[in-house]
Amino acid sequence: MLAHGVGARADLPLPVTFVRVGAAVALVASFVALAALWRSARLRGDLAGRPVPGSVARLVDSPVTTWVLRLLVLGLSVVVLVAALFGDPLQQFNVAPWALYITFWVGLVPASLLLGPVWGRLNPLRTVYAAVSRLTGPAPMADSLPRLGVWPGAVALLAFAWMELAAPERSEPRRVGLFLLVYAVVQLFAAVWFGAGWFAQGDGFEVWSRLLGRLAVVGRRADGALVWRNPLDGMSGQPAVPGLWAVVVVLIGTTGFDGVTRTTWWQDWRHGQEGDTLAATLGLLGAVAVVAVLYLVGAGIAGRVAGKPGVLDRYAPSLVPIAAGYAVAHYFSLFLFEGQTTWFLASDPFARGWDLFGTIDNAVDFTVVSDRTISVVQAVAIVGAHLVGLVLAHDRALEIDAEEGGRPHVAWMAQLPMLLVMVALTWGGLLLLLG
Amino acid sequence: MVGACPCTEGTDVPVLRRAVPALLSAVLLSACGGGDPSTIETPEPTATASAPGAPTATASASPTSTLPPGVDQLVRVTVRGGEVVGGAQRVKVKKGSVVRLLVTSDVADEVHLHTYDESVDVAAGSTAALTFTAAIAGVIEVELEEAGLTLVRLQIQ
Numbered sequence: 001m002l003a004h005g006v007g008a009r010a011d012l013p014l015p016v017t018f019v020r021v022g023a024a025v026a027l028v029a030s031f032v033a034l035a036a037l038w039r040s041a042r043l044r045g046d047l048a049g050r051p052v053p054g055s056v057a058r059l060v061d062s063p064v065t066t067w068v069l070r071l072l073v074l075g076l077s078v079v080v081l082v083a084a085l086f087g088d089p090l091q092q093f094n095v096a097p098w099a100l101y102i103t104f105w106v107g108l109v110p111a112s113l114l115l116g117p118v119w120g121r122l123n124p125l126r127t128v129y130a131a132v133s134r135l136t137g138p139a140p141m142a143d144s145l146p147r148l149g150v151w152p153g154a155v156a157l158l159a160f161a162w163m164e165l166a167a168p169e170r171s172e173p174r175r176v177g178l179f180l181l182v183y184a185v186v187q188l189f190a191a192v193w194f195g196a197g198w199f200a201q202g203d204g205f206e207v208w209s210r211l212l213g214r215l216a217v218v219g220r221r222a223d224g225a226l227v228w229r230n231p232l233d234g235m236s237g238q239p240a241v242p243g244l245w246a247v248v249v250v251l252i253g254t255t256g257f258d259g260v261t262r263t264t265w266w267q268d269w270r271h272g273q274e275g276d277t278l279a280a281t282l283g284l285l286g287a288v289a290v291v292a293v294l295y296l297v298g299a300g301i302a303g304r305v306a307g308k309p310g311v312l313d314r315y316a317p318s319l320v321p322i323a324a325g326y327a328v329a330h331y332f333s334l335f336l337f338e339g340q341t342t343w344f345l346a347s348d349p350f351a352r353g354w355d356l357f358g359t360i361d362n363a364v365d366f367t368v369v370s371d372r373t374i375s376v377v378q379a380v381a382i383v384g385a386h387l388v389g390l391v392l393a394h395d396r397a398l399e400i401d402a403e404e405g406g407r408p409h410v411a412w413m414a415q416l417p418m419l420l421v422m423v424a425l426t427w428g429g430l431l432l433l434l435g
Numbered sequence: 436m437v438g439a440c441p442c443t444e445g446t447d448v449p450v451l452r453r454a455v456p457a458l459l460s461a462v463l464l465s466a467c468g469g470g471d472p473s474t475i476e477t478p479e480p481t482a483t484a485s486a487p488g489a490p491t492a493t494a495s496a497s498p499t500s501t502l503p504p505g506v507d508q509l510v511r512v513t514v515r516g517g518e519v520v521g522g523a524q525r526v527k528v529k530k531g532s533v534v535r536l537l538v539t540s541d542v543a544d545e546v547h548l549h550t551y552d553e554s555v556d557v558a559a560g561s562t563a564a565l566t567f568t569a570a571i572a573g574v575i576e577v578e579l580e581e582a583g584l585t586l587v588r589l590q591i592q
Contacts, residue, residue, distance in 0.1 A: 008549035008550060008575070008576040008578070009549060009550040009571075009573045009574065009575055009576075010573060010574035010588075011573060011574065012572060012573060012574060012590065012591075012592050013590075262574070264525050267523065267525070267585075267588065268522060333573075363552070364550075366550075366570075366571040366572075366573075370572075371572040371573065371592060435574070
């Protein structure tokens with residue numbers, strides 16, 4: 001059966017050399033960062049960036065572009081939903097589970113890292129809400145929205161992860177269709193109450209895309225200009241909204257649990273009982289809890305040392321690269337191999353015997369990338385993410401310290417707990433890949 | 436609407452510009468070194484095929500059986516009472532070798548080798564054989580379709 005939605009092939013264990021070197025690099029880099037990086041906060045957040053050429057900015061920001069793309073994405077989403085509910089009942093022949101679990105969920109990561117918060121712009125739920133809101137009028141609870149932060153987004157992501165990793169028959173098309181319907185209805189209902197701003201806080205996919213989009217080389221400056229910028233600046237500009245730490249913890253914990261289900265340790269324990277929803281649910285919550293405890297202890301101590309309460313959400317952005325690294329490490333090969341299946345099955349989405357793109361009988365080409373390349377990408381993703389996170393955490397500690405009066409020794413000590421948390425997560429990520 | 440703003444070009448990070456390529460090179464260079472199968476430290480509950488021609492038994496004991504011609508590795512699994520005898524193991528397979536999977540089941544079902552998408556029906560109380568060339572690397576599941584039972588995982592590299 002299928003650990004992460006669809007696909008019954010798992011990556012080979014990472015070579016031990018990679019794990020050792022990667023772990024050493026992460027640890028050494030952490031202390032080099034502590035000792036050698038800058039002494040006062042330098043990242044400029046939303047003030048940084050060099051404007052893109054005017055013609056490009058005009059094209060990107062044009063309402064025509066926005067609406068064409070939105071309608072396209074809405075159309076594709078409807079096709080996937082209809083295929084799920086009315087197409088072939090078997091997962092091997094229905095495009096919907098592949099489109100959701102691989103093309104969309106995994107694809108969101110590179111798309112957002114490269115292009116910015118794409119789902120914020122293209123979210124079909126927003127398109128539907130634009131129509132619905134004409135009938136329902138102004139949102140009655142829009143004022144309460146800021147207080148919620150991204151807590152609802154964390155819940156949404158946890159719900160999706162449960163669906164992907166633990167729900168019974170999670171790869172069956174009808175289940176996928178049901179999930180999509182329920183998710184859409186709940187989100188639209190919430191938007192009717194809280195307004196369009198809900199999606200940026202309550203739609204887990206949009207929240208994830210917006211966070212990842214901060215690491216892109218393009219971004220939106222404080223004055224609204226579309227700019228090229230250093231991803232570190234981009235992420236440092238992420239405001240510390242309530243619940244941000246929960247979103248990051250859910251993402252790392254759930255992806256980590258996906259990795260756990262691929263290890264011999266878990267598989268031996270499960271004795272081949274792949275369908276056990278209870279064990280998977282407990283494991284999922286356990287993994288999230290472990291990451292949560294790690295983070296809360298680390299950020300908590302960091303805040304105490306700095307003499308500043310309430311830093312929990314301010315260190316969360318430095319873990320976003322680690323969440324992205326985990327996602328790349330666990331899903332890279334899935335995207336390139338089993339992800340091809342989406343395009344094959346798209347030739348006949350409604351089980352009518354069509355062959356729209358001539359690909360319905362194609363088989364996955366497993367030669368597109370070698371297992372050695374996969375291992376290298378996995379290790380580089382985890383370790384590289386750690387390096388990026390280090391710089392972000394360092395700068396954030398300095399920024400917090402500056403607010404408290406600027407005591408360099410304190411800034412140094414305040415960083416240490418977060419660095420250790422990040423080393424723990426990186427080592428954990430590498431160990432999970434040992435299989 | 437680009438008005439006046441206290442905006443800057445952005446932050447240059449010279450330490451990163453030097454450190455990151457060095458660190459990445461370290462990782463990539465290590466990729467050229469180790470990584471051969473013998474360095475993989477997967478918890479290994481069964482014997483691995485260390486010499487060509489040596490059979491690998493996962494569940495039943497048949498240490499002295501010789502291999503059929505053209506077959507490099509035998510993998511045996513027994514299903515009894517809805518469970519795999521000895522539990523679903525992870526068996527190492529050399530990429531490119533010819534593997535014969537022998538599944539003995541007390542119920543009729545279909546043995547499905549994922550990723551390779553090969554199947555063979557097994558009758559109740561008998562043994563079915565599925566022979567294939569392990570061309571695709573990875574950890575591949577073999578499943579008893581109707582029962583939804585994972586029989587064995589083949590670590591092909």
